[in-house]
Amino acid sequence: MSTANYRALLRTPGAAAFFLPALLGRVGGAMTGLGIVWLVHDRTGSFAAAGVVSGGFAVAEAVGAPQLARLADRFGQARVLPPALLGHAAAVAALVGLAAADAPRPLLALGGAAVGASVPQLPAMSAARWATLLRGGRAAELPAAFALESVGNAVSYLVGPALVSALAAAGHPAAGSALATSLTVGGGLLLTARRGSAPPHTSDRAAHARAGRTLLSGGLLVLLGLSLGIGVWFGAVQVSVAAFAVEHGVPGAAAPLFAVSSGSGLLAGWLYGLRRWRAAPPVQLLVATGVLTLGGVLLLTAGSPVALGLAVLVTGAAVPPLLALFSLLAEGTVDPLVLTQAFSWLGSASAAGSAAAAAVSGWAVDALGARGGFAVAAAAATATAALSAAGLRVLGAAVRDGA
Template identity: 50%
Template sequence: MTPRQWFRRTAPDLRCTARRFRNTAPARTGTASYRSALRTPGAAAFFLAAAPARVGVAMAGLGIVWLVHAETGSFGVAGLVTGSFAVAETLVGPQTARLMDRFGQPRVLVPLLCAHAAAITALVALALTGAPTVPLMAAGLAAGATIPQIGALSAARWSALLHGRAELTPAFALETISNDAAFLLGPALAVLTATQVHPAAGTVLAGALVVGAGLAFAALRRTAPEPAATPAPDRTAARGPGALSTRNFATLLAVNLALGVFFGSMQVSVSAFADVHHAAAAAGFLYGLMSAASLLAGLAYGRHRRHTPPAAQLPLILAFLACASLLPLLADAPWQLGLALLLPGAGVAPCIIASSTLVESVMDRSVLTQAFTWTNSASAAGIAVSAAAVGRLVDGPGGTQAGFTVPFVALTATAALTWSSRHTLTTSTKASTQLPSETDATVAAPLTDHHVESDRGTGQG
């Protein structure tokens, strides 16, 4: 056999082998995965529509702090009103999510946004007319009860489009990066408008962004998850890894609660630190530095595939974040505080991405919107408790030093909890991946013709 004859005979086999290798090779992570996620039909539209609303949400807390402080002269009262706002998110958010699971996102979101606009108007009017603390807290409750859970709604849309695909974890990284970008811009914009334009300007602009962008998001009906066939309360009673009452989900709620304590404590403590050092206008910039570090860490974390399960990564990330949160105690000037906030900021995005990946992996598909909303509500609860408590602490003899110690305690306890639960979380993740439901297969099948699925149990994160 001549070399030419041998080549003609073996070339088809070689091409077939190469084709099989390409089809079975692991999906690329990094920039290509980010692009693949955004190229999913309809994904870029709802992702971009949600971006201004995220900025508005990021502005809301600091906007209320500076509005109420400017009118009352007390960070304690400002913390109570901001805490009331977060408490209402915690209590009402999951109930709204149940309605969205049952009736669909657009039908519930539009009236919710109209009510939020009315609540923000009432809060601003009461603050400017010198209303006492109780009416201000009531208005804060109304505004928090009606603010849409944009992050949960967007995450539920990503999961509906990409469940079981390699691009899902990069999509959650995009979610976290977008949130970090919002918290990089939002706080600075809130403080800038409140201090340079008018004390109410930050709150008004935040409400306008949430309502305007939320209506645009609601108009994109094609990517909204299908309403559940039966009411959500009946589904949540189901047993198994997807039930809302499992220990695994309770652990993930505790993680988000601790993150809320971190955010709420830092918001009030950084604002008070800047005010004490006669640099009030720099508070948003200082807090934004932490968000910038989180954004860069999220980009790096989402670009690379890891073989360590997310359940094993999460307690280590929490331990790092707890230790890093002690650095602000060493700061004696605003520029020193800015540097001290970079390291804890670098731990925020990886923690959120790992937590979101675990929620999507272990929760039942029919209650996924509620699951993401409950995690957001847990964060809101942490913000509520810490904002009120730290507001009192920084007004007391301990000052900002006392406020900066709160995140360390919460994060250390949560790191120990997640470490003790890492094995059950890993087992539940693998079971959910290996035993997909018929509904999941039906949803995923039309979207995976040209993409390679990966095992989420290997710990992409």
């Protein structure tokens, strides 16, 4: 497959019209959580307070995301997005107002939770549209489409945090939250206007009950476990890389190391979608988790920033193909009527794993140094590889049944 096929995907009638607005909104989403940290810290002078509010945001998003996705699957994206976007904008405005008024921390935490619970699930909605657009005769192009989604996610998390951090450093943390909300709402409204590419929906309760049973299938449960493991990996590596840089007396090395990991992931995600792989997706999943496990061993043995850079080069390359495979396998596992929910549950599992790992790896770093945190990441990678091997047959059968 060549880069021309990416262009062919985006030239498919209606494709660019939903992918680009969702990408715009995704950048806003990538800014939101960090924007809350800067906003609260600016007003309270406490990273502990900022962490509590940001934690409330993350937990509420993990819980609320599948519920919003469920409404979108049942009533359609065009009906659910406008009130969700309005609620999200109002929640952000309320949080900014609470911060400006020096509200008590419990109120700030409640405001952060309101922001998280109202985050519109634009990435899941975009992925569901790709599945609808390419279902049938063009199903072979789905891996490339989901790879493009994975690359878009990586770009968002490169650009978004940099934008909001630059505004905070310039003394305008509230502007960062305002920009994040503007991008999210603007992208969401543009997506709402593109009704032709929206996935099918029905308000028939019986139909949804039947479709909802596929969310409890063995295949999706395996994918949720894998997504949880990847979330633990992310959370542990973020804390541990920063701790490693500090331990070696070069705290400024953390940013280049994260850039190496992100750049490697962008390239790997792009290259993954450029060809059609002969191996079945469950086998590809096993290989990718094996590479991640190897990277975990390299993290544990790294003795210098340069060696750690080589390790994160390997691990960064493994993640985007994994995320694309999660979407591909979920699409083949669940009923199309609940596909947005499936994608949202995967995101929620990853977010929950990342939040838990941040606390656990922080404890491990305090007790054992950076290698303690890397041990948490390596354990998560090993668990994903083991789960991939154990679930190989289940995932293969689920995809065949879905096909």
